[in-house]
Amino acid sequence: MAGHRHLPAPRRREGVRRPPGRRHRRRGALPGLLLRRHPGRRPLPRVRRPAAPPHGGDVAAPHPRPGPRDPARPLPLAGRPAGTGDRAGVSSGARARARVTVSRMSDTPTAPVILGDRPGTFPHGVLAERHPAIIRQVREAFPYGPAQHRALDALLAECTGGAVEPLPAGAHDRERWAAWGMDSYAGRSWYDVPWLWSESWFYRRLLDAVGYFGPGPWQGIDPFRPSKLAELDSPATDEELAALDDLAGRPADERARALLHGSLWGNRADLGFRLSAEGAERTAAVPALVADDSERLWTLLGASGTGTLCLVADNADRELVPDLLLVAHLLAHGRIGRAVLHVKPYPYYVSDATTADVVDAVRRLTGAQGAAAGYGRGLWDALSDGRLTLRAHPFSCAPLPYAEMPDDLRADFAAATLTVVKGDLNYRRLVGDRYWPPTTPFAGVTDYFPAPVAALRTLKSDVVTGLTAATEAALDAAEGRRWRTAGTHALIQVRT
Numbered sequence: 001m002a003g004h005r006h007l008p009a010p011r012r013r014e015g016v017r018r019p020p021g022r023r024h025r026r027r028g029a030l031p032g033l034l035l036r037r038h039p040g041r042r043p044l045p046r047v048r049r050p051a052a053p054p055h056g057g058d059v060a061a062p063h064p065r066p067g068p069r070d071p072a073r074p075l076p077l078a079g080r081p082a083g084t085g086d087r088a089g090v091s092s093g094a095r096a097r098a099r100v101t102v103s104r105m106s107d108t109p110t111a112p113v114i115l116g117d118r119p120g121t122f123p124h125g126v127l128a129e130r131h132p133a134i135i136r137q138v139r140e141a142f143p144y145g146p147a148q149h150r151a152l153d154a155l156l157a158e159c160t161g162g163a164v165e166p167l168p169a170g171a172h173d174r175e176r177w178a179a180w181g182m183d184s185y186a187g188r189s190w191y192d193v194p195w196l197w198s199e200s201w202f203y204r205r206l207l208d209a210v211g212y213f214g215p216g217p218w219q220g221i222d223p224f225r226p227s228k229l230a231e232l233d234s235p236a237t238d239e240e241l242a243a244l245d246d247l248a249g250r251p252a253d254e255r256a257r258a259l260l261h262g263s264l265w266g267n268r269a270d271l272g273f274r275l276s277a278e279g280a281e282r283t284a285a286v287p288a289l290v291a292d293d294s295e296r297l298w299t300l301l302g303a304s305g306t307g308t309l310c311l312v313a314d315n316a317d318r319e320l321v322p323d324l325l326l327v328a329h330l331l332a333h334g335r336i337g338r339a340v341l342h343v344k345p346y347p348y349y350v351s352d353a354t355t356a357d358v359v360d361a362v363r364r365l366t367g368a369q370g371a372a373a374g375y376g377r378g379l380w381d382a383l384s385d386g387r388l389t390l391r392a393h394p395f396s397c398a399p400l401p402y403a404e405m406p407d408d409l410r411a412d413f414a415a416a417t418l419t420v421v422k423g424d425l426n427y428r429r430l431v432g433d434r435y436w437p438p439t440t441p442f443a444g445v446t447d448y449f450p451a452p453v454a455a456l457r458t459l460k461s462d463v464v465t466g467l468t469a470a471t472e473a474a475l476d477a478a479e480g481r482r483w484r485t486a487g488t489h490a491l492i493q494v495r496t
């Protein structure tokens with residue numbers, strides 16, 4: 001884990017590197033997956049940007065270590081039952097894990113945990129506006145009965161104005177959520193607990209309200225499936241898949257780089273994000289990479305053909321499809337011997353990928369015309385012969401940072417040549433959901449991770465690390481705080 005302290009040098013002029021642009025795509029050099037249907041989005045209309053420094057004070061000011069009242073640390077650990085093991089998706093050695101996290105990160109000063117308690121901040125807007133909008137969307141997606149409507153009403157009241165109510169004694173995952181901090185947060189306002197926690201709690205409770213966990217006729221019915229399918233079946237997806245034909249004649253390395261960027265920018269296709277950004281498809285902000293360690297990533301994915309790639313997936317559909325294309329390419333061209341795709345065990349953050357979404361995506365590819373079908377067949381074969389495996393670990397939906405991952409998941413990542421962590425939420429969990437000064441070294445905040453790790457993410461929340469001072473200054477000067485949350489910028493960061 002040495003040698004990862006280097007961060008990218010300031011970019012030309014304003015310090016921001018631009019991704020491959022339209023000129024190349026018109027020549028057919030890059031797939032439409034990259035940018036064609038992912039124009040910039042304007043700021044979320046109903047989520048106001050913080051005019052003042054967010055919760056926890058000025059991120060540019062000295063950032064104290066969390067004290068006893070830091071809401072993210074003592075509470076989730078306190079009350080975690082001894083011996084709650086990997087079965088529950090929590091570490092069997094919570095105390096040991098905490099020790100490791102603190103000692104390995106001891107040279108990285110910490111920063112305030114993000115809460116949703118300040119009106120006018122992005123997290124507050126998600127709790128107060130995005131979650132009610134999601135409830136409305138889910139209500140309209142299915143002809144639910146009176147029981148579900150009543151439960152959704154109750155959830156709406158609770159998540160906007162009420163307190164955290166613990167799961168009932170009979171809930172199948174009560175023990176797990178207790179270990180994840182539920183009992184400690186019970187009775188507190190949703191706005192006063194870590195934002196990462198209250199968001200995950202929202203999706204757990206939403207699924208409960210629509211009967212997803214059953215028993216009953218709605219058991220296992222994904223409330224987000226209609227919007228996911230619409231996205232997968234959209235003409236935009238057709239167009240993106242057709243662009244693979246243009247790529248077919250290019251050298252393998254060039255294709256690999258194009259597919260990496262397709263996977264990166266595919267992260268803009270986040271249905272929850274779009275719920276708050278209506279009309280954003282029509283705007284044309286210029287996307288840009290704020291950090292780019294891709295050369296280091298390619299060094300890790302050498303030509304031995306024996307390595308294992310763990311890919312921690314984020315959204316389904318127009319993000320998952322390019323993720324799968326990248327995996328298919330790496331397997332087919334001997335850059336890796338195996339891939340493990342981590343998906344969510346249940347619907348989450350509107351469009352996060354589950355096993356069912358992987359099946360839909362692979363079938364979409366095998367049923368497509370041209371080069372896309374070849375990728376689909378390659379994936380199907382890889383799933384069949386075990387070169388590509390799926391993992392739906394409970395911790396993938398945990399309201400905690402990856403620093404608190406359980407031992408079996410840690411072992412998975414430790415065995416990988418490289419773990420690629422996709423998307424904004426996974427980034428928040430990877431580095432810790434805190435108001436880090438953007439120049440905080442990425443290597444420092446990911447030092448606990450048991451093997452090389454890469455983040456591919458468009459910026460959709462306040463959390464960011466690993467930027468140069470010049471890049472941060474250039475972005476602030478050009479856009480204020482907008483660049484942090486608008487989804488118009490992206491990063492590729494690697495810690496070896």
Ligand SMILES: O=P(O)(O)OC[C@@]1(O)O[C@H](CO)[C@@H](O)[C@@H]1O
Nearest residue numbers: 126270273423424425426460461
């Ligand atoms: O993880 P993803 O799909 O890239 O983004 C998730 C997201 O839309 O949800 C959070 C707010 O609810 C933010 O972190 C981010 O904007």
